[in-house]
Amino acid sequence: MRNLVPILTVLAAIVALWYAAVAPMNIRGALDVAERAGSDVVPAESRARFEQSIWRLMADNSEHIALGYSLDRPRLPTPVQVGAELWKTTGEMALRGRALSKRSLIYHGWITLQSTLWGFALGTVLGMAGAIAIVYSRVVNMSLMPWAIISQTVPIVALAPMIIVLSSQVGIEGRTVPKAIISAYLCYFPVLVGMVKGLRSPGAAQLDLLRTYSASGLQAFLKLRLPASMPYLFTSLKIGIAAALVGTIVGELPTGAISGLGARILIGDQFGTPLAIWAALFAAAILAGILVTLLDLMQRATLRRMGVQA
Amino acid sequence: MLNSNHLDEGPQSGLNREKHVISAKSLDLTFQTNDGPVHALSGVDLDIGKGEFVSFIGPSGCGKTTFLRCIAALEAPTGGTLTVNGMTPDEARRARAYGYVFQAAGLYPWRTIEKNIALPLEIMGYSKSEQDERIARVLDLVELSNFGKKYPWQLSGGMQQRASIARALAFDADILLMDEPFGALDEIVRDHLNEQLLELWARTEKTIGFVTHSIPEAVYLSTKIVVMSPRPGRITDVIDSPLPKERPLDIRDTPEFLAIAHRVREGLRAGHAYDD
Numbered sequence: 001m002r003n004l005v006p007i008l009t010v011l012a013a014i015v016a017l018w019y020a021a022v023a024p025m026n027i028r029g030a031l032d033v034a035e036r037a038g039s040d041v042v043p044a045e046s047r048a049r050f051e052q053s054i055w056r057l058m059a060d061n062s063e064h065i066a067l068g069y070s071l072d073r074p075r076l077p078t079p080v081q082v083g084a085e086l087w088k089t090t091g092e093m094a095l096r097g098r099a100l101s102k103r104s105l106i107y108h109g110w111i112t113l114q115s116t117l118w119g120f121a122l123g124t125v126l127g128m129a130g131a132i133a134i135v136y137s138r139v140v141n142m143s144l145m146p147w148a149i150i151s152q153t154v155p156i157v158a159l160a161p162m163i164i165v166l167s168s169q170v171g172i173e174g175r176t177v178p179k180a181i182i183s184a185y186l187c188y189f190p191v192l193v194g195m196v197k198g199l200r201s202p203g204a205a206q207l208d209l210l211r212t213y214s215a216s217g218l219q220a221f222l223k224l225r226l227p228a229s230m231p232y233l234f235t236s237l238k239i240g241i242a243a244a245l246v247g248t249i250v251g252e253l254p255t256g257a258i259s260g261l262g263a264r265i266l267i268g269d270q271f272g273t274p275l276a277i278w279a280a281l282f283a284a285a286i287l288a289g290i291l292v293t294l295l296d297l298m299q300r301a302t303l304r305r306m307g308v309q310a
Numbered sequence: 311m312l313n314s315n316h317l318d319e320g321p322q323s324g325l326n327r328e329k330h331v332i333s334a335k336s337l338d339l340t341f342q343t344n345d346g347p348v349h350a351l352s353g354v355d356l357d358i359g360k361g362e363f364v365s366f367i368g369p370s371g372c373g374k375t376t377f378l379r380c381i382a383a384l385e386a387p388t389g390g391t392l393t394v395n396g397m398t399p400d401e402a403r404r405a406r407a408y409g410y411v412f413q414a415a416g417l418y419p420w421r422t423i424e425k426n427i428a429l430p431l432e433i434m435g436y437s438k439s440e441q442d443e444r445i446a447r448v449l450d451l452v453e454l455s456n457f458g459k460k461y462p463w464q465l466s467g468g469m470q471q472r473a474s475i476a477r478a479l480a481f482d483a484d485i486l487l488m489d490e491p492f493g494a495l496d497e498i499v500r501d502h503l504n505e506q507l508l509e510l511w512a513r514t515e516k517t518i519g520f521v522t523h524s525i526p527e528a529v530y531l532s533t534k535i536v537v538m539s540p541r542p543g544r545i546t547d548v549i550d551s552p553l554p555k556e557r558p559l560d561i562r563d564t565p566e567f568l569a570i571a572h573r574v575r576e577g578l579r580a581g582h583a584y585d586d
Binding site for chain 1: 403416418419422432433
């Protein structure tokens with residue numbers, strides 16, 4: 001209960017800021033609507049209004065500001081409009097038994113989720129394998145780590161189309177695989193860095209103790225390094241799955257994809273339907289929230305089983 | 311002396327029964343560092359007999375921990391010879407000649423006390439039933455029988471260190487090497503653990519190598535006190551304690567005890583004259 005107050009305060013502040021921003025963002029659209037409806041607008045000409053600042057327009061047309069909160073194609077929709085659009089394309093369609101229709105965000109979210117999970121699995125495996133190689137081999141540490149860092153400085157939007165083109169060149173059908181590769185590309189890095197740190201977390205005394213038992217390298221890995229890295233692993237996985245989702249959406253954006261949340265965002269932009277963009281954006285955020293929460297629950301269950309103090 | 315052999319079932323018991331369990335002859339160890347060579351050990355000669363309780367005392371940098379690590383084959387000497395149970399330290403380690411207790415208990419936080427003690431047994435491939443039997447036995451030995459199912463964070467520092475001693479005892483090594491095991495504990499707990507350690511030593515007849523920087527602790531526990539001094543790390547005095555094996559805590563107020571403590575202090579002071 002005590003935690004609820006600050007959370008709600010922040011939420012209320014964000015919503016208030018959002019509502020306040022809607023008026024200046026939509027004032028031009030509101031005045032266009034008012035002009036078409038035959039109301040008096042200052043200045044009366046659409047072209048002349050473009051010369052004016054939005055603040056001036058708001059001051060001169062204060063009676064029309066309210067129109068900005070109910071436009072069909074707002075620059076910035078209100079939270080209620082976004083919520084309504086989101087419901088229209090998810091819950092309502094599901095209620096009508098059309099959850100997997102191509103107009104439903106559930107369908108597009110499912111497309112995105114598939115690639116995200118494949119990418120996440122691939123990225124996690126690559127990241128963990130890379131981390132193990134780095135921890136156990138000085139040569140790999142010196143040769144692989146710089147490339148891993150460089151790989152993350154290349155903008156993914158520049159790389160995504162190339163990955164799509166190259167994967168179709170080698171005969172991979174469909175978009176699931178190239179999207180998963182893009183998503184793995186973003187996802188492996190936090191896993192790699194976190195696991196390197198986690199696998200290296202046991203101190204010298206811990207490793208000496210195992211040497212006094214003449215433990216093999218494999219035993220040291222399974223009994224000490226791997227369990228010691230678990231808290232680091234889960235933190236990395238949470239960052240990794242969010243990165244995987246971003247990767248998939250980026251993979252859907254500039255590449256002519258027609259399904260997936262990224263494609264919805266692009267199509268919304270091309271067809272001038274900002275509500276669709278915002279709804280897809282929120283669907284992506286909600287999806288990310290669910291995925292991270294699931295990992296958090298897994299983390300709690302695992303660490304509790306490992307006897308970590310609650 | 312109590313003649314209990316109930317912990318002596320290891321494969322190497324009865325073998326290599328020579329006079330000296332640990333024998334060092336003009337042992338040298340030089341670390342190459344960026345600031346030039348550091349002589350951690352220089353010309354160390356020492357023989358330790360079976361069943362002895364040997365303390366190593368000296369200021370930091372005198373090589374007492376390094377010497378213990380050499381015995382455990384965690385460091386490799388650069389000169390001289392060192393045998394453990396008549397073998398090289400490496401062979402002795404593979405023959406499970408010693409259990410090592412570090413200053414930090416170093417229990418795995420994700421394992422219960424039982425499972426922590428099971429760690430060396432799992433690595434050495436003991437069967438599950440034998441693991442259980444040994445865990446019960448050593449838990450009893452360190453008086454932690456009711457705490458096997460607890461996690462380390464549920465135990466006090468002193469109890470954690472007792473658990474780590476139990477872990478070192480679990481696989482029946484004849485030698486127990488202890489590197490400032492009670493250094494991080496307060497004095498009251500330390501007194502209690504010292505008493506318990508003497509009891510445990512009497513019951514198990516282990517040979518114990520014990521690093522400390524506390525003079526009362528060294529004198530109270532040991533049959534032999536090795537005084538060391540730094541730069542280069544070397545032995546300045548070896549004192550065979552005339553104290554009886556039976557030692558109540560108030561033995562520390564007797565003239566004999568104080569005389570040994572005085573001699574240790576003199577030895578430490580002589581070593582320090584090299585400073586400045």
